Amino acid sequence: MKTVDVVIAGGGPFGLMAAIELGRRGVSVALFDAKPETAFNPQANATQARTMEYFRRLGFADEIRAQGLPRDFPTDIAYFTRYGTHELGRFRLPASRDAANMVRNNDGSWSAAEAPHRISQKYVEPVLRRQAEDLPNVSVRFSSLVQDYRETADGVTCQVSNSDGSDPQALSARILIGADGSRSFIRKKQGYALDGDYGTRRHFMGGRMYAVYLRCPEFYARTGVDPAWMHWTFNPDRRALMAAVDGQGDFAFHTQLLEDEDEEAINDEDAKGFFHQSCGMQIDCEVLDHMGWTAGHALVANRFGAARVWIGGDAAHLFTPTGGLGYNTAVEDAVNLSWKLAAWLKGQAGDALLHSYEVERRKSALRNTGYARQFADSVGNFVPQDGIEDTGEAGDALRAAAGAYLTDHARREFNIPGVTFGTRYDGSPVLPAPDGPVPADQANRYEPSGLPGGRPPHWWFDDGTSLFDRFGLDWTLLRLGGDAPEGAALIAQAAKRGLDLTVLDLGEPRLHALYGAPLVLVRPDQIIGWRGQDDTGAPAIWDLLLGLG
Numbered sequence: 311m312k313t314v315d316v317v318i319a320g321g322g323p324f325g326l327m328a329a330i331e332l333g334r335r336g337v338s339v340a341l342f343d344a345k346p347e348t349a350f351n352p353q354a355n356a357t358q359a360r361t362m363e364y365f366r367r368l369g370f371a372d373e374i375r376a377q378g379l380p381r382d383f384p385t386d387i388a389y390f391t392r393y394g395t396h397e398l399g400r401f402r403l404p405a406s407r408d409a410a411n412m413v414r415n416n417d418g419s420w421s422a423a424e425a426p427h428r429i430s431q432k433y434v435e436p437v438l439r440r441q442a443e444d445l446p447n448v449s450v451r452f453s454s455l456v457q458d459y460r461e462t463a464d465g466v467t468c469q470v471s472n473s474d475g476s477d478p479q480a481l482s483a484r485i486l487i488g489a490d491g492s493r494s495f496i497r498k499k500q501g502y503a504l505d506g507d508y509g510t511r512r513h514f515m516g517g518r519m520y521a522v523y524l525r526c527p528e529f530y531a532r533t534g535v536d537p538a539w540m541h542w543t544f545n546p547d548r549r550a551l552m553a554a555v556d557g558q559g560d561f562a563f564h565t566q567l568l569e570d571e572d573e574e575a576i577n578d579e580d581a582k583g584f585f586h587q588s589c590g591m592q593i594d595c596e597v598l599d600h601m602g603w604t605a606g607h608a609l610v611a612n613r614f615g616a617a618r619v620w621i622g623g624d625a626a627h628l629f630t631p632t633g634g635l636g637y638n639t640a641v642e643d644a645v646n647l648s649w650k651l652a653a654w655l656k657g658q659a660g661d662a663l664l665h666s667y668e669v670e671r672r673k674s675a676l677r678n679t680g681y682a683r684q685f686a687d688s689v690g691n692f693v694p695q696d697g698i699e700d701t702g703e704a705g706d707a708l709r710a711a712a713g714a715y716l717t718d719h720a721r722r723e724f725n726i727p728g729v730t731f732g733t734r735y736d737g738s739p740v741l742p743a744p745d746g747p748v749p750a751d752q753a754n755r756y757e758p759s760g761l762p763g764g765r766p767p768h769w770w771f772d773d774g775t776s777l778f779d780r781f782g783l784d785w786t787l788l789r790l791g792g793d794a795p796e797g798a799a800l801i802a803q804a805a806k807r808g809l810d811l812t813v814l815d816l817g818e819p820r821l822h823a824l825y826g827a828p829l830v831l832v833r834p835d836q837i838i839g840w841r842g843q844d845d846t847g848a849p850a851i852w853d854l855l856l857g858l859g
């Protein structure tokens with residue numbers, strides 16, 4: 311029987327990112343995905359700044375930023391009664407070219423190596439797939455299934471086959487990762503329950519939704535609308551949102567189905583009809599794909615794994631897509647899980663490090679699904695008033711009020727440095743207790759902090775390089791300020807344990823102040839693991855961080 315270190319069932323963003331993170335660390339991986347290709351439907355439309363920082367760390371953020379909307383295409387969020395009638399309000403955001411330049415001058419909440427990037431998942435996945443396929447120890451097989459698995463004393467035996475069931479084979483692995491999406495058979499077979507809100511009803515973003523991937527090159531010319539990334543409609547009979555996919559006329563349109571609309575009976579003409587109703591006019595368009603989905607979930611699995619089987623991404627949590635957090639949370643799961651698995655497989659870490667994946671990421675999933683639910687309540691329970699489309703003063707007043715509310719909402723949903731950078735793992739079994747006050751968790755504000763358990767504060771050097779570019783792929787020891795101790799015991803312990811530790815001497819006093827200590831250990835997932843005045847107790851520090859305590 312063929313043997314690998316890790317089998318991954320599912321090649322969406324979570325599975326592919328896990329394959330890259332594991333493969334870069336020398337772990338052998340076999341990934342299977344049931345689909346013939348990466349996603350055709352655009353699906354998620356935003357890559358948050360923290361996800362871009364993770365892509366940058368692996369060297370392909372620029373490749374991702376070059377995809378999707380043209381570099382000069384605005385990324386505004388605009389609200390309309392219908393696209394061809396009244397614009398209600400607009401939250402202006404920079405084109406990707408400007409965002410990438412602006413990030414170098416940002417400070418405070420937006421101090422980061424990368425800005426967010428408005429890009430459809432369908433463009434991200436092929437980059438991730440190529441990155442995974444380029445690794446010699448990673449095998450990626452689409453049109454292939456993990457049909458079943460059985461845990462053994464020292465691993466997992468998986469039954470794999472082509473998607474049509476042909477060519478069945480057994481494959482042995484030390485670990486199985488369930489990256490098999492929302493209907494995860496692995497989550498079900500493990501007996502894990504999804505807890506939380508199931509199908510909350512709202513006027514919008516709460517109920518049966520319908521996704522229409524369409525091509526309409528004349529959209530802007532016919533409606534007179536200024537280009538935007540997101541276009542939302544706000545009227546009593548057809549609410550919708552529509553993301554620009556390629557800036558050339560391809561759009562991801564989503565509407566909420568009405569009570570009497572039967573998803574199973576919807577054909578291409580009906581799908582066009584939804585779009586025309588939202589435009590308030592007929593415009594030639596081609597339907598490329600359409601499918602139903604449900605908004606209103608905020609569900610998190612009660613377990614994320616045990617022993618030899620671990621799940622993440624949509625297999626472990628289901629979002630309402632407000633805030634654009636489902637895919638980004640999936641990527642962060644992969645980053646958190648993979649270095650831990652790699653360290654455990656190499657015999658450097660204890661079982662507690664694997665268990666910490668569930669503690670840390672379940673907490674994040676509860677937090678992020680909660681933020682998505684708040685955004686969905688804010689926009690979806692705000693209901694258009696009768697008369698909002700009327701001509702005259704009364705209609706104007708209703709539109710002005712709706713525009714003010716929605717523009718304010720956009721600032722809250724789409725300017726979220728606190729959500730993207732503010733994830734904290736306090737309470738994790740592999741982290742010390744915080745040695746100072748923990749910053750408040752706020753969606754729209756991020757407070758950089760040197761406390762263990764959160765993202766390291768970012769810094770741009772005068773030569774234009776980012777502090778994060780100097781971190782190693784695995785562990786990093788920062789020696790900050792002019793007279794930082796050598797940290798010789800930490801370094802010697804790391805060598806003894808076979809850990810890959812990058813040591814950085816950074817004399818800049820402001821960095822010392824920002825991090826609050828002269829010695830700082832940054833984990834492989836770019837989370838502060840420990841900080842201190844000296845490295846007394848180095849063996850115990852490493853034991854804690856590696857789950858050996």
Ligand SMILES: Cc1cc2nc3c(=O)[nH]c(=O)nc-3n(C[C@H](O)[C@H](O)[C@H](O)COP(=O)(O)OP(=O)(O)OC[C@H]3O[C@@H](n4cnc5c(N)ncnc54)[C@H](O)[C@@H]3O)c2cc1C
Pocket residue numbers: 319320321322323324325342343344345351352353354355356431454455456457489490491492495521603622623624625631634635636637638640
């Ligand atoms: C129409 C639509 C719109 C969306 N919009 C947004 C959005 O705007 N913002 C946002 O953040 N998120 C959005 N999402 C959600 C986002 O796409 C998911 O959160 C994200 O894809 C999760 O990644 P994943 O890798 O966990 O799962 P998936 O991307 O679902 O990948 C799971 C993969 O597992 C494969 N698979 C399943 N079973 C097996 C098996 N037994 N063996 C092998 N392979 C298997 C499937 O083929 C699939 O490719 C949207 C989703 C849809 C469908």
